[in-house]
Amino acid sequence: MEVHRSVIDGVLQFVPVPHVDGHGFRTVTFDSAVAAAAGVDPGRFIQDSQSRSMQGVIRGMHGRTGKGESKLVRCAHGAMHDVVVDARPGSPTFGRVAxxxxxxxxxxxxxxxxxxxxxxxxxxxxxxxCYRIDTPHDPSEDVSVRFDDRALGIRWPLPVGTTSAKDRAAGTWAELCTRLGVDTPAEPIAS
Structure with a gap:
C-alpha cells in the first residue's frame, strides 16, 4: 500500500496494490502498520459505517468542532467526487479546498x-x-457549510441531484469562520 500526501496538510491517500487473477482481485483495505508509518494512529478508529447514494446526490460539507472527527473514507462501489476543505484554525492550509x-x-x-x-x-x-471514524458522534459538535457556497468555489462535476434538507439549510463559510473565531480567507485555494 502506497501513501500519497495532498495539498491539504494532513490529508492522505492510501493506495492499495491489488492482486488480480482469473477469479477477480484481492486487496488489503486497511493496514495498521502503513497507517502508523504515515502518522495515523490506527488504534483510534472506533466505528465503521457505510452509506449508499444515487447519481448526482451531494452529501456535505460536514465537519465537527471540539476534538473533531478524523475519518478514513473509501468508495466500495461506484465512483464519487470527494471534496475536503481545511477548516482548522491555525493550519497552514486553512481554507484550502481539495x-x-x-x-x-x-x-x-x-x-x-x-x-x-x-x-x-x-x-x-x-x-x-465506507467511513472509518475515530470519535463517537456528538451532535453538539456538528458543523456544516452549504455545498454550493460561492466562497468555497467547489465545482461539482454533475448537475446537483438530491441533497438533504440539513445540507440545504447549512450555513456559509463566512459564518463558520466567525464561529471558529478566525478571519475569512480572501479566496479559497482550490486544487
Missing part, C-alpha cells in the same frame, strides 16, 4: 484529519461509501 476521485477501480482511501469539512457527489448510478 478534490479527489474515489472509486471501486483504484480503491484509494482518503484520510481526513479532524477539523476538516468533507463532502462528495455520487458520479455513478449507485455509490457505496
Amino acid at each position: 478534490t479527489f476521485l474515489l472509486d471501486d477501480v483504484e480503491r484509494r482511501h482518503l484520510y481526513i484529519p479532524a477539523g476538516c469539512l468533507h463532502g462528495f457527489q455520487a458520479l455513478s448510478p449507485t455509490v457505496d461509501t
